[in-house]
Amino acid sequence: MKHAEVLVSVRNASKRFGATQALDDVSVDFASGGVHGLVGENGAGKSTLCKIVLGVHVLDAGSIRLEGSPLRLSSPAEGAALGLVGVAQELSLLPAMSVIDNVVLGTEECWGPFVSERANRRRVEALTAEHGLEVRIDARAGSLSVADQQKVEILRALGRRSRLVVLDEPTARLASHEAAELLDTVRNLAERGVAVVYVSHLLNEVLSVADTVTVMRDGRIVRTGPARLESHASLVEGMTGRQIGEVFPPKPPAPAEDAPVVLRVDGLDSAGAEFSDVSLQVRAGEIVGLAGLVGAGRSEVAHAVYGSVAVASGSVEVCGQRLSGSVEDALAKGVSLIPESRRDQGLMARRPVRENTTLPHLRRFAGWLGIRTGREQIAAGRACDDVGVRAESMLAPVSALSGGNQQKVLFARAVLGAPQLLIADEPTRGVDVGSKRAIYEALNRMARSGCAVLLVSSELDEVIGTCHRALVMRRGRIVAEHESGEMTEAGLLAAAFGPGDGTDRGRGQEPEAAVGEPR
Amino acid sequence: MMAQVLPAARRYGIAVVTVALFVLLAATTDGFLSQANFRNILDQQSALLIAASFATITMIAGGFDISAASVFVVAPLFALQVENATGNAGLALVAGVAVGLAVGVANGLVVTALKVNSFIATLATSFMVFGAGFLISDRSVLRASTDAYPAIARTRWWGITTGAWIAAGVVAVAWILLSRTRFGRHVYAVGGNAEAARLAGVHVARVKAVAFALAGAAAGLAGVVSSSRTLSALPSDDFSFVFGVIAAVVVGGTSIAGGEGAVWRTIAGAFFIALMINGFNLHQIDPIWQRVIQGAVILAAVSIDAWTQRRPQ
Numbered sequence: 001m002k003h004a005e006v007l008v009s010v011r012n013a014s015k016r017f018g019a020t021q022a023l024d025d026v027s028v029d030f031a032s033g034g035v036h037g038l039v040g041e042n043g044a045g046k047s048t049l050c051k052i053v054l055g056v057h058v059l060d061a062g063s064i065r066l067e068g069s070p071l072r073l074s075s076p077a078e079g080a081a082l083g084l085v086g087v088a089q090e091l092s093l094l095p096a097m098s099v100i101d102n103v104v105l106g107t108e109e110c111w112g113p114f115v116s117e118r119a120n121r122r123r124v125e126a127l128t129a130e131h132g133l134e135v136r137i138d139a140r141a142g143s144l145s146v147a148d149q150q151k152v153e154i155l156r157a158l159g160r161r162s163r164l165v166v167l168d169e170p171t172a173r174l175a176s177h178e179a180a181e182l183l184d185t186v187r188n189l190a191e192r193g194v195a196v197v198y199v200s201h202l203l204n205e206v207l208s209v210a211d212t213v214t215v216m217r218d219g220r221i222v223r224t225g226p227a228r229l230e231s232h233a234s235l236v237e238g239m240t241g242r243q244i245g246e247v248f249p250p251k252p253p254a255p256a257e258d259a260p261v262v263l264r265v266d267g268l269d270s271a272g273a274e275f276s277d278v279s280l281q282v283r284a285g286e287i288v289g290l291a292g293l294v295g296a297g298r299s300e301v302a303h304a305v306y307g308s309v310a311v312a313s314g315s316v317e318v319c320g321q322r323l324s325g326s327v328e329d330a331l332a333k334g335v336s337l338i339p340e341s342r343r344d345q346g347l348m349a350r351r352p353v354r355e356n357t358t359l360p361h362l363r364r365f366a367g368w369l370g371i372r373t374g375r376e377q378i379a380a381g382r383a384c385d386d387v388g389v390r391a392e393s394m395l396a397p398v399s400a401l402s403g404g405n406q407q408k409v410l411f412a413r414a415v416l417g418a419p420q421l422l423i424a425d426e427p428t429r430g431v432d433v434g435s436k437r438a439i440y441e442a443l444n445r446m447a448r449s450g451c452a453v454l455l456v457s458s459e460l461d462e463v464i465g466t467c468h469r470a471l472v473m474r475r476g477r478i479v480a481e482h483e484s485g486e487m488t489e490a491g492l493l494a495a496a497f498g499p500g501d502g503t504d505r506g507r508g509q510e511p512e513a514a515v516g517e518p519r
Numbered sequence: 520m521m522a523q524v525l526p527a528a529r530r531y532g533i534a535v536v537t538v539a540l541f542v543l544l545a546a547t548t549d550g551f552l553s554q555a556n557f558r559n560i561l562d563q564q565s566a567l568l569i570a571a572s573f574a575t576i577t578m579i580a581g582g583f584d585i586s587a588a589s590v591f592v593v594a595p596l597f598a599l600q601v602e603n604a605t606g607n608a609g610l611a612l613v614a615g616v617a618v619g620l621a622v623g624v625a626n627g628l629v630v631t632a633l634k635v636n637s638f639i640a641t642l643a644t645s646f647m648v649f650g651a652g653f654l655i656s657d658r659s660v661l662r663a664s665t666d667a668y669p670a671i672a673r674t675r676w677w678g679i680t681t682g683a684w685i686a687a688g689v690v691a692v693a694w695i696l697l698s699r700t701r702f703g704r705h706v707y708a709v710g711g712n713a714e715a716a717r718l719a720g721v722h723v724a725r726v727k728a729v730a731f732a733l734a735g736a737a738a739g740l741a742g743v744v745s746s747s748r749t750l751s752a753l754p755s756d757d758f759s760f761v762f763g764v765i766a767a768v769v770v771g772g773t774s775i776a777g778g779e780g781a782v783w784r785t786i787a788g789a790f791f792i793a794l795m796i797n798g799f800n801l802h803q804i805d806p807i808w809q810r811v812i813q814g815a816v817i818l819a820a821v822s823i824d825a826w827t828q829r830r831p832q
Contacts, residue, residue, distance in 0.1 A: 308718055331720045339718055346718070348711035350779055359708055360719040362701040370699025413719075 007032045007195045008053055008071075008084070008164055013062035015048055022048040024219040026062070030164060035186060035196045037210030037227060039203060040239050044216040046199050050166045053197070054086045055079030083163035087153045087170060095142025100124045102141045103155045127155055131188060147178035154185060164195040171205060183209045201294075203235050204497075215239055236493060248465030249440055252447045254484065255285040255468070260319070262452035263421050265305060268314030274300035275476035278314070282421065282452040287443060289467035290456045292496045297476040298456045299340055302423045305454070306330050306337040319420055331360055334420035338410045338427050340456075342403075346410050349399040353391045354380045356398045357412045383412040387442045404435020411442045422446050425456040440466055460489045474498050532823070533772050533784055537791040544798045551801055558678060564793050565672065565686035566591070566745040568786065570760070571767045572693035573730075573737035575785040578768055579697070580730040581710035581777030586626055586641040586648060587738040588761035593652035594618045594739035595746030596754060599661040599668070608667035615743035616736050622648055623735015627728030637731075649756040656754040663750050672747035682744045689737060694782040706730060710777030766792060770820040788820075 008030045015023040023045045030036050030053070038046045051057045053064065055073030064071045066082065073079045076086070093102050100120055109119035124137050133151050135144070141152055150170060157165050167186065171179040186209055190196050200206050206213060206227070213230050215222040215238035222238045263282040270276065275297035282288045290298045303309040305316050307323060307330040316323045318333050330337075339345035347356050357380040358365065365376045381394055389408045391401055398409055407427060414422055424443065428436045443466060447453050457463050463470050464487045472480040472495040480495035544551045570587050577584045598615030602608055622644060629640040663669055672682030697703040705726045708716035713723050741760075746752040771788030773780025795816065799809045 306718075327718065327720045328722075337718060339715075344712075345714050346712075347715060348708055348778060351707055351711055355704060355707065359704060359716070359721070362704055366701070370695060371701065371704070373699075 005032055006030070007067060009065045010049070010053065011063050011065070013049070013052060013064070014060050015052060015057060016060055017048075021219050023052070026216075026219070026221050028214055028221060028224060030195045030197055031212070032163065032195045033190055033193045034211040035190045035198050035209050037206035037213040038197060038199045038216065039201070039206055039213065039235055040216035044239070045219040046216055047168065048219075049216070050086065050168060050197060050199060053079070053164070054084055054166060056086075080160060083161055084166075085157040085160060085162040085164070086166040086168065087150075087157055093141040093149055093152055095140065097141060099135055099137045099139055099141055099144070099152050099155075102152055103127070103137075103159050105156070107160065123159070124155070127159055131155075131158060131185070131192070133185060145178070147182060150182060151185065154189070158189075158194075162194060164197065165189060166197040166199070168199045169201065170198075171200065171202065179205070203232050207232065207235070232497075233490075236490065248462075249437065249444055251287070251466065251468065251484070252285065252444045255283040259283040259285055262319055263305070263454065264315075264317040265301075266315045266317075268301070268304055268316065269312045270297070270300055270304060270476070271310040271312045272300075273476065275304075275473070278304075278473075278476075278478055280471055280478060282454055284420075284450045284452055285447050286469065287447050287453040287455060287467045289463035289470040290454060290473060291458075291460065291463045291470050291492050292473035294458060296473040296496070298473050299425050301473070302337065302425050302454065302456050305421075306335060306423060308337070331417065334417070336414035336417050336419035336422050338407075338414055338422070338424045340425040340429070342406050342410055347398050347406060350397050352395045353384065353389070353398050353401070353409055354394040356409050357383055357394075357416060360413065361416050379416060380412070383416040384409065386415055386445075387411040388438045402435070404438070407435065407439060408442070411439065415442070415446070419446075419451055421452045421454065423454045423456070426458065427455070428457075428459070428462060460492050463487065463492065464489065472496050533770065533787045533791065533820070537787045537794065540791060540794050540798075544794060544801075548798060548801045551797070554678070556797070558680070558683075560790075560793050560797055561683040561686075562680045562748070564789055565680070565682040566741040566748075567760075567763055567767060568686040568789055569689045569744060570734075570738045570741040571764045571785045571789055572690045572782050573734040574764050575768050575771075575773050575780055575782050576693060576697055576703075576706055577730045577734045578773055578775065579710045579777055579780045580706045580727050581713070582630060582637040582727060582731060583775070584626060584637060584641045584731060584734050585758070585761045585765075586622055586645045587734065587741075587764050588758045589645040589648035589652070589756075590619045590622050590735055590738035591742040591745065591760045592752075592755055592757060593648050593655075594742035595752035596652050596656045596661055598743050599663060599746065599752050600655060602668050603661070603664050606665050606667075608665060608671060611668060612671060612740075612743055616739045619739020619742070620732060620736040623732040623738075624728070626735060627731035630731060631724035631728045645758070646756075649754075652754040656752075658754060660751050660753045663747075669747055669750050672744045680748075682748055685740070685744055689740065690782060690786060693737075697782050702726065702729070707778060710779075712778070763792075766817050770817055772820075792816075 006029045011027050013023050013026045014021070026045065026049060028049070038049070040046050048057060052059055055076045055078050058074060079085070094105070103124050104120045109116045109123060121137070128135060128137065133155060135148050135151050135155070141149060144152065154165070171182055183205065186196055186198060190211070198206060198210055207230060210227040212224060213227045213235070214224040215235060217239055260283065261281050262284050263280070265278060265280045268275070268278040278301050280288070290301065292298050300309060304311045307326045311325065318335055321333055323330055323333060323335070343349070354377060358376050362371060365371045365379070377394060384391065384394070387408045389401070389405050389412055391405065398406055401409065411427070427439050427443070443453055443455065455463070455467060468484050470482045470487055470492060471478050472482070472492055474496055479498065482491060550556060570591065574584060574587060594615040597618045598611040601614040602611035626637070626641050626644055629635050629644070630637045672680060672685065674681040676684060697706060705716065705721045708719065708721050709723050709726045717723050767789035768780070768785045769775065769788070770791055771780070771784030771786070773784055792813070795813065796809065799812070
């Protein structure tokens, strides 16, 4: 590595979003010619820090300097003009256009009003040759693999003579060999004098590619130091040093030994390759956590049980009755699912709270002239009160509620079905601490009333704080089972990452992974 | 006070505007406030209301059905062929509705099973149906051979034509279906968020297909009522009927994106446009200028709708 000089330095930066202190007195230097890893749990402030450097957000307090002179950015375009570029997790390519067109987009070489195809081609060829990035430059961007698309994004950044490139979870959607290739590209970038900021939940990846690592927690910097002095364990310890505290209400009593088994899954194989040979049981009154990394197949198992994705073989029984594999059948046999994304999979945003609550249960309000709205109103109101939905009116559109309250509407929908089995997929994603507590209480109440609960969660403290038992999935299989007393973050993490947890270059066999998912 | 009035005005805007137009015309226009004029408006709007009330349901379910024009043209050709052959007006009515239903079912299958964009799918079926119209009519005007066929829509009960009564009945059915039944809720769910609907146990494809089928049947009935009013039917490839239908639905405030809307909105939209044209005619405004103004009003209505949607609730 060439000896680095500081390109961007952030001093005493603070940023607040509403009630959340996203960044709190953060100081850090990003050096040219080095890869700077940024790790931390969800909400630790990694993304906010990057966005401030790129000009997406403006600081509340503190300062940024670019090569020693003060920098005040008010838009990402200004940042880009100075060579500060971000490569987003979600790619922003135009799929119908060629790689060349994508790379030069906005900076096309022109001859009068006409785009000079030849000059652009030469420029892109020069770029790919210089950086050793092999891409078919005449292919349509949409026809490329995700890894190649990622390269196109990087080429685009390079084509703008970038001096600092922020990569946010760049390997999240890549297969492992593609990821290894991308890491080479990242090293290459740094060797050419670019300052690279590398944000990832994959600690091994960060350890292998970064020169310097900054660990963040709760909007603050825990420490910044050379990557070679860190280990997987030391990073985890730094990231998760938080007390579990009062977020979690006391767990309901564990079910008796002879409590009936509500959910029995036997040898379930997915129709795709998402999971295989999954067997598990959940008893009445028991909360079982399904932990693991993103992409380990947890949501897919949840949906397979619910009948909303196809399975190749295996059986699912609820209270001794075999499910046929359709959502309707699952609902009829007392299964409720609270999906991962309330916006995409859960709610009809512009419809009233009442309709969103009762949608799967309309049959029970049937009268001779359609739905008896009076009864519906009473039942929906009661269910919403039960889980503490705060809405001005049951007729207000659900989009008018806060994220936490929207999530509670989905709980109300589930409660209204009086399910035997409740499957909750990341139920506290994107909700504030107060609503989290209410959601945990709702889960507990369901369990106390004899409902079996299967909780899919990426938050390890959530699994430890709420579950009687945790199953850990890795690469589509259940690899570990931890009882309430023996659950630790380290233990669950170790199971989720699996053996061979070295600091070797590349990322071995691990799937797209996260300690916690990005929110 | 304002805090309550504003959302209500936004919600019931089209109804307010339609009433305002009514009052304006009543105050300024001779001959507007007469029973004959109102009966006339009702009778003229009957076919459009029949088709538009079910087109609303399709649009809320996230579909866009432009085959209504072709069904409107061709269903009465079938009906009149049946009537000419059998002399039975009831059978003719059933045949016309059945043709519409068949086209609607085909649309529904193409859209849900083959997953073709509904605008394109119904454009394609429209051409086929228009073509079938020329074939079965032998490219000539068909006329009713009995008095029973014209009686379908021209009989007067309490001064109102049966065409208007049929329209009122169809509107009531569509209204109740959409606002009071499980099917109606499923329509809103499918158009608002198909994946969420699926996970709530809604049969997304079935709901959409049924919406298309019903819209086809309604367009068939609209065609029969219209031909009964005019005593004849003529093969053509004229899309203008469906533009009137879509204008009524959209001016009423039903979202083209699906998931939002109501039958009462479409009724209000249809009467807004009808009153406007009635006013133009009573003031003897040049029909060419009427078109220009009508287009501008539709544009304004849709723009206001888009603008209010953008603002937070």
